[in-house]
Amino acid sequence: MICVMCRVADPEPGFATLTLECDGYTTVVNAVPAAICPECGEEYLDEAVVRRVLAAALAGE
Numbered sequence: 001m002i003c004v005m006c007r008v009a010d011p012e013p014g015f016a017t018l019t020l021e022c023d024g025y026t027t028v029v030n031a032v033p034a035a036i037c038p039e040c041g042e043e044y045l046d047e048a049v050v051r052r053v054l055a056a057a058l059a060g061e
């Protein structure tokens with residue numbers, strides 16, 4: 001899968017930082033599994049992972 005942002009490199013497995021904003025609160029979730037483009041840094045998050053992180057963040061507050 002070629003990166004859709006730069007069309008240069010293939011995103012590689014890595015970890016992203018997800019910032020969630022809800023009702024004026026900001027929650028930062030580190031080490032979210034994602035594919036990262038080594039060329040431009042675009043992050044490709046798995047929708048299922050994002051949903052799980054969101055659910056966990058909402059449940060914890």
Ligand SMILES: [Zn+2]
Nearest residue numbers: 003006037040
């Ligand atoms: Zn890229």
